[in-house]
Amino acid sequence: MSKITKKIINSPESCVDDNLRGVVALYPSLKLHPKHRTITIRQDADSKRVAVLGGGGSGHEPFAAGLIGAGMLDGAVAGGVFASPPTGHVLYGIKHLYKNNSGGVLVLLGNYTGDRLNFGKAIEKAKIAGIKVEGMIVGEDVASSQNKTGGRSMCGEVFFYKLCGGLSMKGYDLQAIREMAVEANKNMATLGVCLTACSLPGQPPLFEIASDEMEIGAGVHGEAGIEKRKIGTAKEIVALILDQVTAHLKLKAGARVAVMVNNMGGTSIMEMNIIAAETKDYLDKNRIRAERIFCGHLKTSLEMQGFQICLLHLNDVHGKLWLELLDLPTDALGWTGGIMTIRPEKEGEHSDDVDLQTDGLKMDFGHPLSKIEQNITRKSLQAAADELVKNEDLLNKLDSGCGDGDCGITLKKFAEAVKSYLRTASLEHASKILWDLSEIAETDMGGTSGGIYSLGLAAASQALASEETNDRNAWLTAWKNAMQAISKYGGAESGDRTMLDTLHIAAQTFNQTINSDFKEMLFKIIEASENGAKSTANMVARAGRASYVASGYVRDEDAGARAAAIWIKAVLNTIANNV
Template sequence: MSSRMSRKPVTKKIINTPESCVDDNLRGVVATYPMLQLHPKHRVITVRTKVDSKRVAVLGGGGSGHEPFAGGLVGNGMLDGAVAGSVFASPPTGHVLYGIAQLYKYNSGGVIVIIGNYTGDRLNFGKAIEKAKIAGLKVEGLIVGEDVASSHNKTGGRSMCGEVYFYKLCGAMAEKGYDLASIRKIAAEANESMATLGVCLSACSLPGQPPLFEIADDEMELGAGVHGEAGIKKMKMGTAKETVSMILDQIIAHLKLKSGDRVAVMIDNLGGTSFMEMNIISAETKDYLESKKIVVERIYSGHVKTSLEMHGFQICLLHLNQTRGDLWLELLDAPTAAVGWIGGAMSRRCDEPHEDDDTLLQSDATKAATGPSLSSTQQKLFKSSLTKAAEEMVKQEELLNRLDSGCGDGDCGITIKKFALAILSYLKTASVEYPCNVLWELSEIAETDMGGTSGGIYSLGLSAASQSFASANVVDATSWLTAWEAAMHAISTYGGAEPGDRTMLDTLHAAATAFKQSLPKGLKTALAQADEAAEKGARATAGMTARAGRASYVAAGYTSDEDAGARGAAVWLHSILTSIAHTC
């Protein structure tokens, strides 16, 4: 096989060209936030200013591909400027020097340059700083790195998301008027009190390139870097709780944290991790640290220093020690205009418990009898009809799932089965004397046990039917028909569908119309006609164009079979109608 044939496919990205993506990205930053100033020839972003602040300015930066780092972290209270290199590559010395000079022009207190602990950044930023000093500029550099996985290296751990802590600490100190030497000294102390470690589940890819490395579906890489590097160890996938515990054990040991220590936590999304996953990771992180009696003062979670689209996360702990902890926390809480900072007033620690007010929506278990009642014989028929309908709904799970798989998420049968099983459980002990109460209880069951869109539809319909019976005088065919029509009206009003839109209403409406038209000929005839019409209504949906519901969102080719909701309604209607017909 030729090398060309064996090459991995290029990862799709919405860009113009790989060559222009960095400059296009920077143009996008200032298009979105016009109060930032782009210096395009040098790939530098700064705050807009025309006067000397007289204070210290903070410059950060490094390779692109880590957004919002670093251009998105420019703003009063954080960076005054950021210089961008190519993707995962250090910016050249000349660009860094330009950034220093640009900031010094309007910040005569000097410039502190935050340098990530990577060879390219150390060399290019370092040379720029030395050139700036020769030119008479007041500037100092600070190399930061806090990665646990590479901490054994001669030059120390790589710079990970903890670098953003330095942007925040230094930016806040600059705003408060600290001088250059003090800012550098206090920030350097923070570097000794933080550690980062993370995992990735998939690799990222540079624009126009295939993924940087391979990882099996059931594996994750421990200690992956933010430049697309593979980790130091492949491990089997674990749960969020297991993964977080494993990471935190190593960070806690590295920092020698003990019971009673306080920390600020940064959980960095490496680019391709969902909000749901990140929230779960935050919860597990807080729980685990608290189980170790470590006080969690702040959690900052989100996109901080990403690695393009890498699926993974890092956890960084800043030990708020007795010497500087209170100051660092004050600086972290200080306001900033930087749009990429993920902290704020809502991040502050609160020890009040999270609990529900169980009395607020408490249902009345001894609900008063409402509406007309059923005779003993009618109660037996009512219960047996509901039981048979529920049992048949359970049997049709596979069919309904199959019908739903083309245009929905394939769970219609599962959802209806949940409802049916809950009904069967309810009927074991429930009184069915008052239809109003029974229908209301069924609506509650649909809401809690069925859930989702289907649960909402059924709950709406059943609650409307219940209210209809609350104002009825007798229980007869007409009162049932009125309740039936009330249910359809509620479903149509709130669900937005009408007969002909390829939903369960096509079954319900066809059956109700037939029942109403045939009722003068006798109940048995009306029941038979309604059953036949329900079947035809469900079948007719196979040829309809979906205009409402989930099926309306997909191409017509996926909706060539019957609508699952319409067939589900036909299933339970058939059971109920035939059960009643057998007693006529």
């Protein structure tokens, strides 16, 4: 059994917040909003320009709070270690920046399911509230580029902070900046290797790797790569990486590039200097001109020993502007350091409070439930919550092969919060119940699962709100809307080895049996959901975290699909036994 890795922290639970306190202790020109794990530039007046907001899981320092400063980010939202920040925190960051940046807010997010879901819902909520905001999903990883939703975001995301921050300082509008970012994403590619695994605070290393091996295509969330190889020399490893990166970008002799050599966290400066030299030699040999080489800790993976190389093709159309933006001065500490370390004469105490009591949503709650229907609803939700708690260990075990082994823990949190909700909640309107459950998923679950359930439940709620009845057709419409919302931001569909495989086949059966005997319909849906969960055991993962790792790590049923089958069975059995 692997030993827990030693780390100098106070506790695994407090390490993210302690880290953020350290950032502002070192750089008091930055402002910490502790309740929302958000750091921003101190700002009192409207800049009239576009603000750029970044963020994601912690453990990647200096990304993203360390890249705040004039000419880069205006703010960053931190999640747990390798976990997406919750929707509410992202929404707070958007609202806070919009107060003093009337040009709007551009939200840069990584191409990971949790970030897509949580940042996506925050952006949609902000738009409903009347905020001028756009999102841009960054993804430039070569190793995962064949994934259905595109490559993961790696250190190239830092290039976007510099490019978009520079355009904002030059006065470009929100749409123009986003369009430029979309174009840059097409001209950027990253690939990396690691020699050792990292470990979450209080945990052992995330995977095993022999002393003479390296992982090709390792991610920044501690996940293993797509291939193991025997370790070679620095020259051989750099050539292995750049052969794939230059081929991916279709670079030819005469091309111009900006280079980022990113330290994954545990690689020495001596090694990084050698890697940088070999990178330049390789490009010179292939007559590709490296106009700039940036090297150092930019987007790390805790203490992982390894590195990534990212190339930005400075093409004939945009290259001159991109190079100009990269050369613009910035006082962001993670890029060049500078005057951000100077303490202001008057820091000032201004309210951090942004009105988060309303998200701007205005909706009718639709047709009311009868007293009998309310009673059945309460029993059904209680039964589902009980079953999720009961199956915590099973879901954790299913998740451990390709995720971080916390699916059961996450759903248990949701279940316990639902139980608490049921003790006092009014269950008069189905649409209101689903909306409340969506908010519970957002605040109590967290991570990818919280984003998935929150988005799905919110979409189902809005569908029921516009219905004049609570009949079978209304519920089928709500079910379909939930799946569409999950697919929109999660990027998955039926057949991709996710919870949608359970939901899709169950919805199909619901549709096919909608006019049959009521209890017979319920039991057929239960049977279909069971078959949907079982079918994922033989699927190739094409979306979600399981799709980022080699197929050998993916075994048995998908945890999310099994969880959906568990609560569907509990809810529908309870309904059948009470009608």
